[in-house]
């Protein structure tokens with residue numbers, strides 16, 4: 204079962220898999236197109252739709268005035284209108300929805316909309332916003348011990364500034380939705396969302412009707428990466444609005460330019476740190492202030508900010524910690540969830556602090572890292588006592604398995620022999636908490652039907668977005684019933700079958716939905732075993748299932764799975780089950796900022812080597828070697844794919860993906876010609892990922908740990924590997940923490956005096 208392929212692989216390569224835009228539409232389906240703000244901040248003095256509305260084929264242009272319910276889509280804080288009212292807050296903010304008989308007519312109409320905006324001051328930077336007291340909410344602080352006292356005792360204290368840029372999700376499938384009217388004022392919406400319930404709730408609010416009137420269906424996503432956790436809602440809500448008012452099916456798919464301009468990205472952070480160490484290189488005090496560029500509305504920013512604090516000391520134990528995060532309001536599109544969810548931004552800062560300390564003291568970064576790795580029963584700043592801690596295990600395994608000493612020596616030798624090329628090496632340990640940090644979100648449900656012919660239908664709250672969660676769900680059902688995978692169908696994610704779902708996020712989807720599914724399958728299995736025991740006149744404990752057959756005391760009986768199911772049906776036994784799972788043990792008290800928010804942590808250690816071309820400033824990664832803590836992986840191929848994909852995304856964020864807005868808040872990196880993402884050549888040819896030998900964790904599904912987000916943070920090592928190569932070329936280079944480390948920045952650093 205372990206080697207099962209992604210069940211979508213066949214459909215994907217043949218182009219047969221269905222996405223929103225592939226659905227066969229109903230007759231007279233209309234096209235939606237969003238008209239957005241051309242200015243980053245200002246009062247809307249006049250909006251003239253008359254010329255646009257006069258075009259033949261334009262059915263209607265909707266503004267906020269048409270919204271029958273509440274013009275509000277803010278999830279955590281109600282601070283975001285679906286359609287701008289009197290004020291515009293970012294370039295790309297939706298102002299009107301054009302509904303026409305074709306896309307090209309809608310586009311013509313869009314060009315004819317006239318707007319007068321009285322411009323207000325524009326803020327694009329986080330610290331700039333903070334200096335003007337523009338915040339989304341009140342700051343949060345996590346603390347442990349007493350940093351003020353601890354700094355006095357330190358032998359070394361260093362401070363610096365750090366910047367990490369945003370990141371475009373660049374899911375292959377852009378945002379979109381398709382809404383059709385049903386009877387009695389109900390609507391069915393097919394959405395490309397990670398959060399079907401979020402979409403259902405958002406639409407109900409916009410329309411001012413009950414959630415029971417809205418059915419949201421998700422087939423699969425062509426990637427989400429966090430970009431569709433919260434930000435799929437507006438497009439679904441706009442199609443639903445038009446469908447509700449026009450009683451016609453309406454489809455809205457953003458083109459790439461509109462998607463890039465209108466949607467938020469990973470949060471850029473501007474941060475300050477202060478780190479204090481003893482002579483023995485023990486970090487005994489760490490302070491950081493994080494200025495998060497939240498954009499023009501809260502979206503998920505407060506939750507992202509919280510996770511930055513949770514991961515501010517990465518894999519290290521520090522006795523005295525004080526970290527504060529400020530969510531700063533700027534005139535950019537609201538920034539949002541992105542793989543790692545604020546964790547990477549936090550981890551980069553402490554890695555920068557360690558690199559700075561090492562450079563100033565004159566030791567290697569690895570010496571400081573190794574001295575401070577977290578151990579069993581250490582307490583983190585947020586109060587969780589660490590158990591089943593694998594930080595040291597993964598670090599030591601990496602050093603041994605990949606022979607770090609030899610690698611480092613080879614690099615030193617290379618650097619003494621070569622002038623125009625320099626090599627660098629870095630080690631990046633990770634420690635990532637698994638669970639939604641907001642405890643109430645950690646639950647899921649599954650609905651299982653065993654049909655009378657012995658085939659099975661599985662519905663859960665999990666959204667398939669390329670991470671292969673459906674394949675993992677299928678494995679759980681197949682394994683529990685001991686039947687072939689082709690007897691099982693994974694249904695679409697649908698709010699009428701599985702309700703009140705948490706989004707597919709926080710890497711927790713397989714754990715939460717998988718545990719619910721395991722419960723549901725097990726309950727049906729127990730009932731079937733009772734039927735089998737009666738039939739075979741044996742005790743139930745003697746009955747087991749193997750390969751679609753019933754066994755008694757490990758001996759094959761005369762009863763097959765198919766017959767058993769048919770007999771159970773005749774005996775009027777329930778062949779369906781709905782189960783609920785809520786993560787036990789976790790809790791968090793926000794008034795004290797202490798608790799036990801994570802079910803468990805995922806660990807690992809990456810060793811990255813790079814060669815920098817010191818004439819050009821370009822670089823390649825020679826090797827990336829990772830020891831990763833999968834627990835007991837339930838699907839090694841899929842999990843390896845997640846590690847490699849996340850790694851590529853992390854390296855892209857750290858080295859080449861450069862989001863740029865001008866001072867007026869216009870997105871300059873608005874196409875793939877101006878926004879470079881990693882390709883197959885950007886990542887080392889020599890990637891080696893070895894599973895850490897561990898027992899796994901009971902809180903993980905089948906002891907197979909969550910894998911979606913944690914490996915992204917291995918990419919942070921790429922920054923420091925390049926920096927070490929630069930230092931080898933230019934001893935007077937002063938460390939700078941300003942990601943991404945583009946070839947342009949490398950070149951300037953190589954020749955910095």
Ligand code: MTE
Pocket residue numbers: 425426427428429541542543668669670671672707708709710711712713845848909910911912
């Ligand atoms: N992998 C693919 N192929 N596509 C995606 O959109 N999203 C990532 C990760 N892996 C993503 C992906 C993110 S941000 C998360 S949180 C997890 O998958 C979510 O899925 P899981 O909870 O099943 O791991």
Ligand code: LUZ
Pocket residue numbers: 503506510540543544638639640641708709710
């Ligand atoms: N989404 C969320 C997340 O709402 N809460 C989280 O803790 C989280 N963590 C990672 C990614 N998405």
Ligand code: MOS
Pocket residue numbers: 397427428429430432540541542543544707708709710
């Ligand atoms: Mo992932 S950022 O939790 O969608």
